[in-house]
Amino acid sequence: MKALSKSKAATIYEVAKHAGVSIATVSRALRDSDLVTEATRARVRAAVEALNYTPNQSGRALAEGRHAANGIVFPDLTGPYYAEVVLGYEEIAAELGRSVLILTTHGRRDAEAAVHDLAGRVDGLAVMGNTVGDDTVRAIAATGVPLVLLARPPVDGIDTIRTRNERTAAELAEHLVAHGHRRFVFAGDPQAAPDMAGRYAGLVKVLRAHGLPRPDLRPCAYDVEAGERVGAQLMADPPDAVVCANDEVALGVHIAAEAAGRSVPHDLAVTGWDDVLAARFAGLTTVTQPMRELGATAARWLDERIGERSTGPDRANPRRRVLPTRLVTRRSCGSHPVETPDPLGGTA
Amino acid sequence: MKALSKSKAATIYEVAKHAGVSIATVSRALRDSDLVTEATRARVRAAVEALNYTPNQSGRALAEGRHAANGIVFPDLTGPYYAEVVLGYEEIAAELGRSVLILTTHGRRDAEAAVHDLAGRVDGLAVMGNTVGDDTVRAIAATGVPLVLLARPPVDGIDTIRTRNERTAAELAEHLVAHGHRRFVFAGDPQAAPDMAGRYAGLVKVLRAHGLPRPDLRPCAYDVEAGERVGAQLMADPPDAVVCANDEVALGVHIAAEAAGRSVPHDLAVTGWDDVLAARFAGLTTVTQPMRELGATAARWLDERIGERSTGPDRANPRRRVLPTRLVTRRSCGSHPVETPDPLGGTA
DNA sequence: TTCGACTTTGAAAGCGCTTTCATCGCCGCC
DNA sequence: GGCGGCGATGAAAGCGCTTTCAAAGTCGAA
Incomplete structure (x- = not known):
């Protein structure tokens, strides 16, 4: 002892x-x-x-020819979005007897190398969004490590899970147009992430269908401060509606608007994406996504692929899944609410 | 190719x-x-x-006699609290050339075994709060794996980093008493986590010093729903102030109060802890903690301990650190604000 | 009592890598 | 022109574990 x-x-x-x-x-x-x-x-x-x-698990891993560990790569844990995905992933991986290695590519220049290294430590790997290039993804897949892409366009024969962006963005846009809004701003960078591109595309499509002008595109980072900056710029000549790439940006715009003496939604509508907790308290119209399920599904798929690797057929037919998202309308989207009895709850 | x-x-x-x-x-x-x-x-x-x-990193780890990986154990990623800690940890660990393995003990019965297993995969391990018992902590420390405890009372000669709870809770209590509040409720379970115990203790001490009755203790889980339930129960005979274990609970109480037709802070004061984003929008008085720094410090200390292991002296003198926390007063703590020019910003 | 069939244990190979130690050329120098 | 020295490479041991294969016991039946 x-x-x-x-x-x-x-x-x-x-x-x-x-x-x-x-x-x-x-x-x-x-x-x-x-x-x-x-x-x-x-x-x-x-x-x-x-x-x-x-x-010593290294010894065991070497002898068994498996790591009993999965990896997950994401841009950053900031905001509840990624945290929830990781949580869902870890929960299922743990059930399946696998540890979880996390890697954020956030402010790194050696991201590709780090991901390669990670691939050498795990039996399967989940990769979120635009963290690494397609080349790296392909190279890792070619080594035989099962991969699943999250919130990212499919690459070759690799399994992919996404959330619905374009269609729900269109739904949101229709709602805003129904509120009478005509001049739109999109705060966010469609180039930065595939999800964002989808949201922008949905908006553009609906506006065009209604013969309205294209949204004014304001690329920005995805935090409150970036939203505040964009909001402040806009307040000189406020548009009817600011569709934001996520809730943090929307909340920033909200703050900037009120600081400039404008009222949301009276003077302008603001919408977000993700339905963070704060959205409820700010009365923000937004979109919920099944983030936990995104991670959980990734872990399950990987486990199956890892099982297949020894026996049966390999990556013949890649799996694809798009998880549903849901519009949550609260008061920030327009001044004459058609819905929402409970100001804090939002509509189901 | x-x-x-x-x-x-x-x-x-x-x-x-x-x-x-x-x-x-x-x-x-x-x-x-x-x-x-x-x-x-x-x-x-x-x-x-x-x-x-x-x-293959297992082969490398075995040959080098090191894993080049650190672990971190926490109860759950829900809420921004743990996510931020993990992020700070990962960032520094990555800089130091170490991967990060995460493990949540949330709904597990085999938590102790899982932690032991994890200890066999890493060069160092951070353990948050009440995730595993002192025995497990000691057993792992005895195997020679450097350990650092986060937000948990020290165990033997093991390095520990905490955030200031009791003193800032006392400060908060003083503030509330100065607002004229007399009948207090504490929503949270001092038994559940050491941090919570400290917060409760700070409150109790100040009330006693002022000759006020002990707070009414309402143990509950740490999410919004639990807060709503506690809040609903309280609304039959509302106290002057509800001091909540964290922001989620406070926001739940807030919701319950408004649902019952009571106004915060007019009819009762509500305070939280953590300063989540939503707290800003709900005007919640709360306490900020340097969570990222908590994780980052843990990663640095571990790296140093791992370095020491080969040479120099071992765990002779354990390190201890208490990171400062800061009261953020917003409108939820009392109806006659002495501070807070910006309703969204809170005081520095 | 003896033999075969099990059951339990041990010896040893091998997982993929790093690293020490020995070897092999090659150069410059005396 | 021979030799010491050095830089580049290879052979092989060993990291801690699992697992195959063989050996050693154990037991029951003939």
Whole structure:
């Protein structure tokens, strides 16, 4: 019960010696093989206890030819969006006996190398959005590591899960037009992420269908501060509606508008995307996405692909899935609400 | 450039054969050792490219005797709190050349075993709050894996980083008392987490100092729904102030109060903890914590401990740090504000 | 009592990599 | 022209574990 001084972790050899058996027996006893006597198993367990043994998982991974770990790559954890995806992913991966390695590419220049390195540590990898280029994705897929792309356009024969952007954006746009809005601004960068491109496209399509002018495009980062800056610029000559790439931007625009003495939705409508908690309190019209499910589905698909790898057919027919999203109308989208009895709840 | 059909990842042996060198040379070429000719290196690189080689990190870890990975254990990613901590941790770990393995103990019964397993995959481990018992913490520390505890009372000689709870809670309580509040409720469970215990203790101390009755203790979970339930119960006979364990609970109470026709802060004050984005929009008085820094500091300390392990002295003198927190007063704490020119910003 | 069939255990190979140590050329120098 | 020295490379050991294969016990039946 001491061993504290040793500072070097015990190995299976020491456990074997302590228990008076071979390392093979120790391994079997710990793996719940029924090839060992109860008595032997007890002795081994006692030795494990005494030496405070923790199996080295690298050794195990090497011997088994698998890592028992999955990776996930995303731009950043900021905001609840990615956090929820990761959580759903981890939950299912853990159920399936896999650890989860995370990697954010946020402010890195060596992102591609880091992802490659990660690929060498895992049995399967989920990649979110525009974190790395298609070339890297293809190269990793070619090494045989199962991959699933999240919120990103499909690449070759690789499994992909997305959320519905264009159609729900169109629905949102129709709603705004029905409110009487005519001059639109889109705050966000369609080039920055595929999701954003879809949202922009949905908006553009509807405006065109109604013979309205194209939205004024204001590329910006995806945080409150960026929204505030865009909002402040707009306040000189406010449009009818500002469709924002996500809730953070929308909340920033909201703040800027009020700071400039404009009222939302009286003077202008503002909408977001993601339905963060704050959206509820700001009365922000937005869109909910099943983020947890996005992560969970990725983990399940990967597990299946990893299972397939040894047997059966390989990446013949890639899986594709688009998860539904849902418009949540609150008061920020227009001054004459047709809905929303509960100002905090939003419509179902 | 194909190898797609193989489905089996290339090893260093195949690269060596392809390049016409030994595996030692391949290893050296890839590790940027200056022991190889530029010409050789180029040949190796070409072979790596051609075979789409990704080094197996388990093999490397085993050979090097290190994992080049850190772990972090936390209850759940829900809410921005843990996400931010993880992000700060990952950022620094990545800078230091370490991957990050996450593990949530949320709804698990085998949490202790999972943490043990994780300990066998990493060079260092951060453990948040009440995720696992002290025994497990001690057992892992005894194996020689450097550990750092976050938001948790110190255990033996193990490094610990916390945020200031009791003192800032006292400050908050003083503020509320100054507002004239007398009957307090604490919504949250001091038994559930050490942080919560500290917040409760700070409140109790101040009330006693003022000769006021002890707060009415309402244990609850830490999400909006739990807050709503507690809030609904309280509305029959509203107290002067509801001090909540975190912002989510506070926002729930807020919702329940308004649903019951009570106004915050006119009829009762509500305060939270964490300063989530929504707190700004709900005008919630709360406390900010340097969560990112919490994670970042943990990653740095671990790196140092890992470095020490080979040389120098071991866990003789454990490190301890308490990160400062800061009261953010907004309108929810009292109806006659002494501060806060900007209703959305809060005071510095 | 003896033999075969199980059951339990041990010896050893091998997973993919790093690294020490030895070897092999090659250069410059005496 | 021979030799020491050095730079580049290869052979092989070993990291901690799992697993195959063989050996050693154990038991029941003949």
